[in-house]
Amino acid sequence: MDGVTDASFRYMICKHSKPSVVITEFTNVEGLARGNVRGLAAFIYDEIERPVVAQIFGVEPDSYYKAAVLLCSLGFDGIDINMGCPVTKVAAKGSGAALIKTPELAKKLVIMTKKGVKDWAEGISLEEAGVNQDMIEAVKKNKDWFPKIISKKSERKIIPVSVKTRIGYDKIVAEEWVKHLLEVEPANITMHGRTLKQLYMGLANWEEIAKACKVVKASGLNTTFLGNGDVKSMDDANEKVKQYGVDGVLVGRAVFGNPYFFAGREPTIKEGLEAAIEHTKYFEKLNHVNFQNIRKHLGWYVKGFEGAKELRINLMQLENAQDVEMEIRPVLDSLNDGPRLQ
Numbered sequence: 001m002d003g004v005t006d007a008s009f010r011y012m013i014c015k016h017s018k019p020s021v022v023i024t025e026f027t028n029v030e031g032l033a034r035g036n037v038r039g040l041a042a043f044i045y046d047e048i049e050r051p052v053v054a055q056i057f058g059v060e061p062d063s064y065y066k067a068a069v070l071l072c073s074l075g076f077d078g079i080d081i082n083m084g085c086p087v088t089k090v091a092a093k094g095s096g097a098a099l100i101k102t103p104e105l106a107k108k109l110v111i112m113t114k115k116g117v118k119d120w121a122e123g124i125s126l127e128e129a130g131v132n133q134d135m136i137e138a139v140k141k142n143k144d145w146f147p148k149i150i151s152k153k154s155e156r157k158i159i160p161v162s163v164k165t166r167i168g169y170d171k172i173v174a175e176e177w178v179k180h181l182l183e184v185e186p187a188n189i190t191m192h193g194r195t196l197k198q199l200y201m202g203l204a205n206w207e208e209i210a211k212a213c214k215v216v217k218a219s220g221l222n223t224t225f226l227g228n229g230d231v232k233s234m235d236d237a238n239e240k241v242k243q244y245g246v247d248g249v250l251v252g253r254a255v256f257g258n259p260y261f262f263a264g265r266e267p268t269i270k271e272g273l274e275a276a277i278e279h280t281k282y283f284e285k286l287n288h289v290n291f292q293n294i295r296k297h298l299g300w301y302v303k304g305f306e307g308a309k310e311l312r313i314n315l316m317q318l319e320n321a322q323d324v325e326m327e328i329r330p331v332l333d334s335l336n337d338g339p340r341l342q
């Protein structure tokens with residue numbers, strides 16, 4: 001999730017409760033192709049996260065090809081193409097969920113991504129694939145960010161290419177849409193049960209997710225299918241798998257402030273505060289983005305006890321991990337532990 005599932009948050013999640021797979025924030029392929037080295041920050045990851053999938057978006061097939069080769073070289077376990085983002089600055093350019101309206105282009109993007117993966121596995125170099133020279137140099141220079149750069153042919157392999165999407169653009173077309181996608185055989189399709197027009201309003205339509213899933217299963221292909229939308233807990237996730245026949249679910253907002261989500265529980269008051277300290281330290285260590293970006297996480301961790309609001313307000317003024325710990329520690333030591341108040 002853009003602005004949320006950066007390397008530091010994914011690390012927290014994987015350390016405290018391990019999901020089957022994690023996905024990076026999405027990154028624009030045209031930016032990568034032009035040499036926007038800042039985009040590389042989204043591709044920092046730790047070994048603890050594996051399998052870890054890089055998510056990309058955009059509209060230019062050739063940029064997908066180059067991005068695929070670059071991502072393979074960074075050692076990712078998969079590449080996911082975003083065909084679900086409803087945000088205007090993404091969809092207005094024809095990418096994200098707008099691709100539902102241009103299925104021919106959408107299919108081409110999958111084909112070009114797979115071609116990049118295949119060419120990489122067969123031995124092409126980043127230079128031969130046309131990856132921007134500034135990107136190549138930035139990757140080589142930042143060994144601490146990218147310790148797992150692959151170059152040897154013997155270590156190369158075909159990694160899965162998947163698609164994350166919605167049930168439609170302005171109306172529901174879930175079944176026809178997955179038929180299009182199946183023509184290019186993505187390894188997985190994840191479907192969020194709202195149209196672009198709905199943004200995040202109303203409830204996710206799991207009946208439509210189930211219908212699209214049936215189309216995928218009837219195809220006889222190896223494509224797996226995940227449902228997405230409004231999953232609140234692990235029990236809820238397991239219920240949805242049973243009820244709607246999907247291979248699994250993708251969880252978004254329910255993990256905010258809860259690195260214990262995949263262990264099927266909420267943090268206690270003290271665990272929430274410890275997580276705030278640990279996450280901030282790790283975030284600062286990676287030092288790849290603005291310190292302000294940690295504040296939303298602090299707001300999600302620090303809740304459910306008397307005095308939480310005051311502590312949150314104080315934390316919003318701070319600029320480094322040491323100050324955050326100094327602010328939280330005395331409160332943490334003074335509290336009795338227990339479940340967070342709702």
Ligand SMILES: Cc1cc2nc3c(=O)[nH]c(=O)nc-3n(C[C@H](O)[C@H](O)[C@H](O)COP(=O)(O)O)c2cc1C
Pocket residue numbers: 001002003004024025026055082084164192228229230231250251252253254
């Ligand atoms: C702040 C935020 C950022 C998001 N960024 C992405 C993204 O980069 N890529 C993506 O596929 N979905 C993104 N999403 C959508 C989520 O993956 C998910 O489809 C949506 O939140 C519905 O699932 P949920 O009800 O479990 O949250 C984002 C959602 C939110 C709230």
